[in-house]
Structures are given as structure tokens and as C-alpha cells.
């Protein structure tokens with residue numbers, strides 16, 4: 210088993226010192242004790258800091274974390290190391306558990322680009338033109354937006370969810386790049402995109418990717434669908450973050466360019482040490498704002514508890530369950 214120092218020394222985003230790693234180890238001991246005391250489970254998104262991923266019970270992408278949250282049965286508390294909309298999703302799916310977000314600054318610019326009031330007005334306007342309009346919302350939306358949606362999707366299943374609908378006209382909220390990716394795969398639908406984008410993925414340009422490919426023609430390029438369409442077109446595979454993890458582990462290729470938020474390359478560097486992951490990534494300040502100390506304080510002080518009012522939670526849960534019916538079957542029952 211590699212030591213924490215050995216694993217973290219493979220990470221390129223941060224320059225960890227031996228002293229940092231010693232502090233992380235001490236905090237891990239505190240966090241594990243608090244976790245037992247609170248009967249808590251810690252789940253973390255792939256983009257989180259590596260020292261937090263190492264103390265989490267489960268690490269995954271938005272779809273996996275939503276499924277995981279829905280299946281928590283024996284734990285009383287879900288400490289959600291993700292951003293605000295993800296913790297809300299956990300609460301929507303598992304309302305009898307206490308859901309904690311360790312740092313309230315962990316928001317999401319993409320989710321904020323679609324306020325519920327603006328969406329309600331847009332739906333009303335579009336329904337006059339397209340009476341069969343269905344609303345598909347990416348999981349990166351607030352609970353109030355999910356409540357206005359017919360069905361939710363993630364980056365892993367957007368095309369499958371869109372294809373499953375009987376409606377031809379679809380308002381796709383809020384990511385225009387993911388909407389474009391879904392439209393390419395399901396050309397029989399009229400997809401009307403909301404004009405939102407993730408500032409992290411939007412910064413990545415085709416010129417940057419082409420430069421790396423020219424210098425290293427054998428490299429496999431993995432691109433997240435929140436990237437611009439002209440970047441996605443240069444990819445060997447367009448995948449969600451956990452899709453990238455599986456792909457990189459299974460392929461015989463030894464070098465990959467990972468085009469998404471930098472946390473994913475860090476996770477891959479720790480988990481797949483025999484392969485090389487070149488970074489074509491940008492940092493998300495929202496995903497990096499939470500520290501290991503915040504996770505410790507969250508469990509110690511039971512902060513910050515996420516609540517979703519029932520009049521929003523129930524329709525939002527319905528939209529999430531429709532996604533599960535299309536993609537994964539109904540959320541199952543496992544313990545964690």
C-alpha cells in the first residue's frame with residue numbers, strides 16, 4: 210500500500226511538503242473519529258482536493274454522487290464534499306438524513322446562471338410556440354430549477370435522457386455546450402439551449418489542445434462535454450469525469466490529455482500510477498474552496514446544514530427519479 214506522501218507526491222496541482230502531509234494525516238484521524246461519533250458518511254466529487262478524496266467514503270461524478278446519496282440508509286449524516294447544488298440533490302433524494310456542506314462558499318457559477326424565476330418565464334414564453342415543450346435540466350442546477358423540470362440529466366447521460374422523451378421540443382438548461390453535445394447525438398430533437406456555460410471549461414481553447422496533440426500525436430484526448438463544441442470535436446472520447454477514470458484504466462494507451470477541471474487529473478495520477486496524465490485543465494475555485502479543516506469543523510459543529518422546502522423538494526425529486534428510471538433503474542437500497 211503506498212503511503213499518503215507517496216500518493217500525494219504524484220499530484221501536480223499542489224506542491225505538498227512532508228509537513229503538509231503530516232498535518233493531513235492528523236486531520237484524517239480527527240475526521241474518522243468524528244465520522245464514527247456522528248454516524249456520518251463522507252462523499253466527495255472528483256474535482257475536490259486530493260487530501261479530501263483520501264478521507265472520503267465515496268468519490269465520484271454528479272450522477273454517482275446523486276445515486277450514492279439516495280442509497281445512504283444506515284448513516285445519519287451525509288457530509289457532502291461537493292458544491293451547493295450537489296448537497297441539495299442529496300437532501301432532495303434522502304430528506305430524512307442530515308446533509309452538511311462543509312463550506313458555504315462552494316457554489317457553482319453554471320448553476321447560478323439559471324435563476325428559477327427566469328426559467329419559469331422562459332418556459333411560459335416557449336410553451337406558446339412549442340406546446341409539447343419538455344424541460345431537461347442538467348444536475349448542475351438549483352433545487353428550485355429542478356422542481357420546474359420534467360427530467361434531470363448529467364454529463365454522463367444527457368443524450369440518453371433526451372432520446373427517452375416523447376417530446377420533440379426540448380429546453381435544455383443551463384449548459385449550452387452540453388446541449389450542443391446532446392443535439393449532435395440526438396438530431397431528431399429540437400434542442401433549445403439555455404445560454405449558460407461553466408467558466409472553467411469555457412476557458413479551454415482548441416488551439417491549446419491542438420498544440421499538445423501536434424507535440425505528442427500518440428496521446429489520447431479525453432474531453433468533458435461542458436467544454437466548447439470546437440474543443441469536443443478534437444477529442445478521442447467525450448466523457449463525464451468518472452467516465453474518464455474508467456476509460457483511462459481500461460485503455461492500453463499510456464498517455465492521456467485530461468481536458469476538464471484539474472482535480473480529475475490529480476485523482477487519476479494517484480489511482481493509475483503506471484500511466485501519464487497530461488493536464489489540459491483549469492481550476493474551479495468553487496471546488497477548491499473547501500479545506501480538510503472545513504470537513505473536520507463540519508462534522509464537529511454539524512455545519513452547514515442544507516434544507517430544501519417540501520414544495521420544491523417533491524417535484525425536484527420526481528424529475529431526478531425520472532432520470533434514474535431512464536439510466537440506472539430506480540435508486541436501489543444499499544448501506545453505506
Ligand code: SF4
Nearest residue numbers: 317318319407409493
Ligand atoms: S467546474 Fe464549472 S460546473 Fe463544476 S462546480 Fe465549477 S463552475 Fe460549476
